[in-house]
Amino acid sequence: MPESVLDVEHLFWQVNGKTILADIHFSLPKGQMLGLIGPNGAGKSSLLRCLYRFIEPSGGNITLFSKHISNYSAKALARTVAVVQQDTPHYFDLTTEQLVSMGLTPHKGLFDSTTQRDRELIDTALTKVGLSQHAQQPYEQLSGGEKQRALIARAIVQQPQILILDEPTNHLDIRYQIQILELVASLGISVIASIHDLNLASAMCDKLLLLDQGKLIAKGNPTSVLTERQISDVFGVCCDVNSHPQHGKPLISYFYGYQANNTVSKHND
Ligand SMILES: Nc1ncnc2c1ncn2[C@@H]1O[C@H](COP(=O)(O)OP(=O)(O)OP(=O)(O)O)[C@@H](O)[C@H]1O
Numbered sequence: 242m243p244e245s246v247l248d249v250e251h252l253f254w255q256v257n258g259k260t261i262l263a264d265i266h267f268s269l270p271k272g273q274m275l276g277l278i279g280p281n282g283a284g285k286s287s288l289l290r291c292l293y294r295f296i297e298p299s300g301g302n303i304t305l306f307s308k309h310i311s312n313y314s315a316k317a318l319a320r321t322v323a324v325v326q327q328d329t330p331h332y333f334d335l336t337t338e339q340l341v342s343m344g345l346t347p348h349k350g351l352f353d354s355t356t357q358r359d360r361e362l363i364d365t366a367l368t369k370v371g372l373s374q375h376a377q378q379p380y381e382q383l384s385g386g387e388k389q390r391a392l393i394a395r396a397i398v399q400q401p402q403i404l405i406l407d408e409p410t411n412h413l414d415i416r417y418q419i420q421i422l423e424l425v426a427s428l429g430i431s432v433i434a435s436i437h438d439l440n441l442a443s444a445m446c447d448k449l450l451l452l453d454q455g456k457l458i459a460k461g462n463p464t465s466v467l468t469e470r471q472i473s474d475v476f477g478v479c480c481d482v483n484s485h486p487q488h489g490k491p492l493i494s495y496f497y498g499y500q501a502n503n504t505v506s507k508h509n510d
Contacts, residue, residue: 243270252301276446277435283452285435293324319347323401338376344398366394385412406434443491467491
């Protein structure tokens with residue numbers, strides 16, 4: 242069993258009297274990719290925000306490498322955890338390359354200059370995400386998918402031990418959805434990513450956490466989590482789950498016909 246890099250115990254978050262996260266508990270083993278799935282409003286982003294200390298939970302414990310998250314300085318946390326958020330601020334004055342080079346910040350002192358190794362790191366990251374040709378282009382001019390890839394390149398340059406991705410495939414076409422998640426998996430670091438596409442989560446993740454209304458409904462490998470019953474209960478859709486012809490993990494086929502008063506049955510009798 243690989244050592245755990247992140248442990249979450251009895252995590253609660255309440256806001257304005259409403260419980261958004263209730264008694265969440267899980268561990269992230271070293272080198273694994275953990276997928277966070279669940280319907281809109283389930284609490285995926287809120288959970289990730291707790292993990293990168295953007296919001297303070299109302300209760301529970303989060304430990305990174307056996308050290309409580311609140312005991313990390315901002316810089317030490319940034320050297321340990323890189324985050325690619327769903328909504329990012331604008332960076333009007335930066336080229337793509339400058340944006341990616343921001344990943345070096347937690348490793349630098351105030352007056353440190355960019356070294357040859359830094360350049361190589363930036364160039365390699367840009368190549369890995371397929372943006373070498375856009376290095377000098379203003380970041381704000383990039384397409385949605387290119388911006389997403391630039392942010393992932395910045396996270397690579399940050400050289401974290403844990404990567405947190407909030408819907409990393411949001412703006413990506415299907416080729417880059419696969420390519421970017423495969424790239425992330427190939428980095429050999431521990432990853433937690435919220436993913437809406439259940440087939441992509443099935444294919445790419447070692448383990449899944451299924452959230453609904455702030456509660457942890459299931460955790461485990463894709464086969465144990467992505468059952469027809471669980472998908473139906475949580476997402477309210479009817480589906481068939483088979484084995485993917487290439488990787489053998491669950492492959493979900495959805496049934497259609499969800500207009501009001503239209504009851505869908507699996508076999509559409
Ligand atoms: N700061 C906040 N104040 C009040 N409610 C909040 C706050 N942040 C999130 N919520 C609520 O918490 C719930 C979970 O939101 P969250 O964004 O974590 O869900 P999600 O699973 O990431 O959803 P989606 O798939 O739509 O991105 C939602 O009902 C949301 O309105």
